[in-house]
Amino acid sequence: MELKIGDAYKCPEGHKAKIVWISEDKKAIAVRCPQKHLSKVVKVADYTKPTLQHRNYPRKERKIYVENMVFLIIIKNM
């Protein structure tokens, strides 16, 4: 099956994403997914360090979600 830029492809989390880049040897592709993905969890509970943010006394981990994340996918067959 030949993959083309613009084709639909599943992102690693199973959403419907779109191919935005294909390597020259066609062994790697990049897909952009419009869904939100958990990017990282930031610990914001440290009161001892000064923060540049407003004084909102964060108490727990804050999850950072990213939309339109681009995933690099290695095509394993062949």
Ligand SMILES: [Zn+2]
């Ligand atoms: Zn996704």
